[in-house]
Amino acid sequence: MSGGEASVLVVEDEPQMLRxxxxxxxxxxxxxxxxxxxxxxxxxxxxxxxxxxxLDLMLPDMDGLDVIRTVREWSHTPIVVISARGREDDKxxxxxxxxxxxxxxxxxxxxxxxxxxxxLRHAVKAAxxxxxxxxxxxLTVDMAKRQVTVGxxxxxxxxxxxxxxxxxxxxxxxxxxxxxxxxxVWGPGYETELPYLRVYVGQLRRKxxxxxxxxxxxxxxxxxxxxxxxx
Amino acid sequence: xxxxxxGAADKPLWVQLALxxxxxxxxxxxxxxxxxLFPLAELVMVYIxxxxxxxxxxxxxxxxxxxxxxxxxxxxFFVLPRLSFVPTDLKHLVTVAGLxxxxxxxxxxxxxxxxxxxxxxxxxxxxxxxxxLSRELARTESIADLAAEAAxxxxxxxxxxxxxxxxxxxxxxxxxxxxxxxxxxAAEAQPQLDAVNQDVSxxxxxxxxxxxxxxxxxxxxGAPGSAAVPLTGSRGNLGALVVRSDTAWxxxxxxxxxxxxxxxxxxxxxxxxxxxxxxEQARVAVETERLRGALLSSVSHDLRTPLGAxxxxxxxxxxxxxxxxxxxxxxxxxxxYEEAVRLNRLVGSLLYMTRLEAGAVAANKEWxxxxxxxxxxxxRRASELAGxxxxxxxxxxxPLMEIDSVLIEQALGNIxxxxxxxxxxxxxxxxxxxxxxxxxxxxxxxxxxxxxPGEESLVFxxxxxxxxxxxxxxxxxLAVVRGIIEVHGGRVWAERREGGGSVFHVFLPIEANPPDLxxxxxxxxxxxxxE
Numbered sequence: 001m002s003g004g005e006a007s008v009l010v011v012e013d014e015p016q017m018l019r020x021x022x023x024x025x026x027x028x029x030x031x032x033x034x035x036x037x038x039x040x041x042x043x044x045x046x047x048x049x050x051x052x053x054x055l056d057l058m059l060p061d062m063d064g065l066d067v068i069r070t071v072r073e074w075s076h077t078p079i080v081v082i083s084a085r086g087r088e089d090d091k092x093x094x095x096x097x098x099x100x101x102x103x104x105x106x107x108x109x110x111x112x113x114x115x116x117x118x119x120l121r122h123a124v125k126a127a128x129x130x131x132x133x134x135x136x137x138x139l140t141v142d143m144a145k146r147q148v149t150v151g152x153x154x155x156x157x158x159x160x161x162x163x164x165x166x167x168x169x170x171x172x173x174x175x176x177x178x179x180x181x182x183x184x185v186w187g188p189g190y191e192t193e194l195p196y197l198r199v200y201v202g203q204l205r206r207k208x209x210x211x212x213x214x215x216x217x218x219x220x221x222x223x224x225x226x227x228x229x230x231x
Numbered sequence: 232x233x234x235x236x237x238g239a240a241d242k243p244l245w246v247q248l249a250l251x252x253x254x255x256x257x258x259x260x261x262x263x264x265x266x267x268l269f270p271l272a273e274l275v276m277v278y279i280x281x282x283x284x285x286x287x288x289x290x291x292x293x294x295x296x297x298x299x300x301x302x303x304x305x306x307x308f309f310v311l312p313r314l315s316f317v318p319t320d321l322k323h324l325v326t327v328a329g330l331x332x333x334x335x336x337x338x339x340x341x342x343x344x345x346x347x348x349x350x351x352x353x354x355x356x357x358x359x360x361x362x363x364l365s366r367e368l369a370r371t372e373s374i375a376d377l378a379a380e381a382a383x384x385x386x387x388x389x390x391x392x393x394x395x396x397x398x399x400x401x402x403x404x405x406x407x408x409x410x411x412x413x414x415x416x417a418a419e420a421q422p423q424l425d426a427v428n429q430d431v432s433x434x435x436x437x438x439x440x441x442x443x444x445x446x447x448x449x450x451x452x453g454a455p456g457s458a459a460v461p462l463t464g465s466r467g468n469l470g471a472l473v474v475r476s477d478t479a480w481x482x483x484x485x486x487x488x489x490x491x492x493x494x495x496x497x498x499x500x501x502x503x504x505x506x507x508x509x510x511e512q513a514r515v516a517v518e519t520e521r522l523r524g525a526l527l528s529s530v531s532h533d534l535r536t537p538l539g540a541x542x543x544x545x546x547x548x549x550x551x552x553x554x555x556x557x558x559x560x561x562x563x564x565x566x567x568y569e570e571a572v573r574l575n576r577l578v579g580s581l582l583y584m585t586r587l588e589a590g591a592v593a594a595n596k597e598w599x600x601x602x603x604x605x606x607x608x609x610x611r612r613a614s615e616l617a618g619x620x621x622x623x624x625x626x627x628x629x630p631l632m633e634i635d636s637v638l639i640e641q642a643l644g645n646i647x648x649x650x651x652x653x654x655x656x657x658x659x660x661x662x663x664x665x666x667x668x669x670x671x672x673x674x675x676x677x678x679x680x681x682x683x684p685g686e687e688s689l690v691f692x693x694x695x696x697x698x699x700x701x702x703x704x705x706x707x708x709l710a711v712v713r714g715i716i717e718v719h720g721g722r723v724w725a726e727r728r729e730g731g732g733s734v735f736h737v738f739l740p741i742e743a744n745p746p747d748l749x750x751x752x753x754x755x756x757x758x759x760x761x762e
Contacts, residue, residue, distance in 0.1 A: 106571070194599070195599060195631060198600055198603060198631075199600065199631070201603065202600045202602060205606075206627065211623070212627070213602055213606050213609070213623040213625060214609050214623060215610065219607075220606060220607040220610070220636075222611075222636050222637045222640045223595075223636055
């Protein structure tokens with residue numbers, strides 16, 4: 001793919017990691033801005049207007065979570081967090097603070113470009129109108145008619161299953177935390193009712209996936225949330 | 232405290248004397264109609280019978296008095312002249328004197344016999360109690376159980392409350408077990424301990440007993456109704472045994488020696504258990520040291536091998552610009568990538584292992600469908616499993632499980648990864664999950680070379696590598712699996728599979744009742760038009 005001169009702010013204090021990200025992003029046609037501290041990152045967002053932010057949570061001067069908190073006070077620029085496995089709590093916090101997605105170290109370039117691409121697309125889409133028909137593989141959802149079909153066949157969904165699906169579609173290809181889903185589908189006060197969500201995702205999978213035990217559409221991000229795979 | 236054969240001997244003396252009077256009266260009444268038919272010598276027999284009965288029942292004093300009273304009554308009522316103590320005939324005087332002597336001798340002999348029987352019975356009971364305690368102690372292993380057993384036995388023997396105090400390296404003198412302290416909840420240990428802890432006098436008694444030297448011969452007697460002795464061991468006092476009664480009981484010399492016998496036995500048993508604990512700790516220390524050595528050599532080897540490959544391949548690529556674009560160059564790059572992935576896996580396993588062993592992994596358990604966790608494990612290991620055909624069979628009506636999804640996903644992933652790496656490409660890996668008792672069993676079956684006999688449990692040991700070769704593993708993956716499953720109170724085991732290959736079983740228990748939410752949530756949720 002080509003970055004098409006989109007500017008990416010890379011916030012990373014480890015030189016090797018920074019070099020890897022710079023090299024691969026530049027080779028794909030992105031314009032790369034760099035920051036090695038949280039303070040520099042916030043300044044760069046304010047004055048250089050990047051289109052996507054890649055943010056490592058481990059920074060020398062401040063907590064990456066605080067960078068998200070500060071940036072989100074005045075900017076909607078997509079933030080993709082870079083974090084290590086086993087730090088699920090950090091990821092959830094980052095996402096609930098307003099980060100758009102995360103990458104787990106170590107990651108390959110395929111994953112990196114996919115996350116950036118999705119973030120850019122969502123940023124554009126947020127500005128334009130909501131799409132009326134969503135298609136991913138065999139699944140087609142017509143939001144205007146509230147129709148769900150898999151391979152051309154109509155599928156019965158309960159109201160709540162439908163709302164869950166629509167919420168995931170709205171964030172297509174991005175991770176949505178359990179908390180966000182519970183809040184958007186069940187409403188405030190249900191944030192801790194995780195088993196509800198899991199049972200409904202299971203039901204939805206059985207209706208939409210050919211092999212619910214090996215989902216290709218409604219992916220689980222263990223300990224964090226769910227991701228609807230559209231690409 | 233108990234054990235007398237006779238019934239009335241415990242009653243006050245005046246009651247016994249009154250009863251003695253009744254015996255005399257009964258003998259006299261019995262003799263009245265007989266006195267006309269039989270000579271005096273025969274009537275004497277009735278009184279002798281009365282004295283015998285009395286001496287069996289009464290204390291020595293009371294039975295002697297009864298014997299005197301019998302002689303007096305015989306003299307008064309039957310020896311001529313009647314209703315007078317002074318006999319006219321010398322022959323009758325001899326009869327009365329004979330009755331008196333016989334009565335006194337009988338009462339004395341009976342009392343002595345009874346006393347001996349009592350002594351033997353008490354002795355027997357003490358021996359039995361000691362034997363019972365030593366049998367229980369021999370059967371018990373942990374120090375806490377030993378103490379509980381001793382408190383229970385001693386309390387029961389003295390019909391009182393008893394507590395065992397122990398002083399250990401880590402803790403000064405503290406109560407370890409108690410029995411009979413708080414009434415009505417004898418089965419629960421904690422209220423007993425709490426009751427002892429709340430009452431300072433228990434500790435005071437124990438402290439005083441603990442401070443006595445071993446050769447000091449007497450049980451410490453505290454306030455009335457209590458007694459304490461040190462628990463002696465070969466290396467000094469281990470603690471103290473305290474007995475307390477609600478009554479104003481004072482310990483007798485026999486009871487004191489019994490208490491000491493109990494204490495000696497308990498002390499011996501506790502010391503034995505302490506020595507075993509120490510030996511076990513020493514063994515663990517040696518084992519830990521050995522493992523640390525194995526860890527270091529294994530880790531340094533397993534870290535260096537992929538690093539060596541990466542360094543070699545990349546330096547070759549850097550040295551020769553043409554190589555990068557050639558087929559061998561791509562092979563080198565593939566090697567670098569694969570070795571990096573392997574390093575990442577190893578570091579991950581090491582981290583998990585360290586955290587599991589340090590007890591730092593607290594399972595963040597939540598109710599969830601197992602299929603989701605199995606699905607996540609399959610998805611995340613998709614690239615590792617790409618060369619195999621994976622089939623999944625499970626009961627979609629499986630109950631919700633209270634598990635940590637991240638940990639279980641890791642455990643299942645490691646089993647799948649293990650299966651993928653140890654079986655030939657193209658073979659089938661079968662994943663199944665079914666309810667089993669109060670839990671769910673997950674099975675991962677492969678058609679690889681299978682386990683060697685005896686290898687079934689070894690594979691879960693740290694740094695164990697199959698006889699078939701290293702296959703790039705550090706012998707940590709399955710150890711992590713076992714650690715994770717044990718954190719969930721479950722079990723993991725492996726078997727050789729009929730027809731070749733191996734089967735890995737994971738059993739996860741359901742300990743609490745799952746929330747009943749599917750139904751209640753569905754009711755408020757109507758169907759939406761789908762056509």
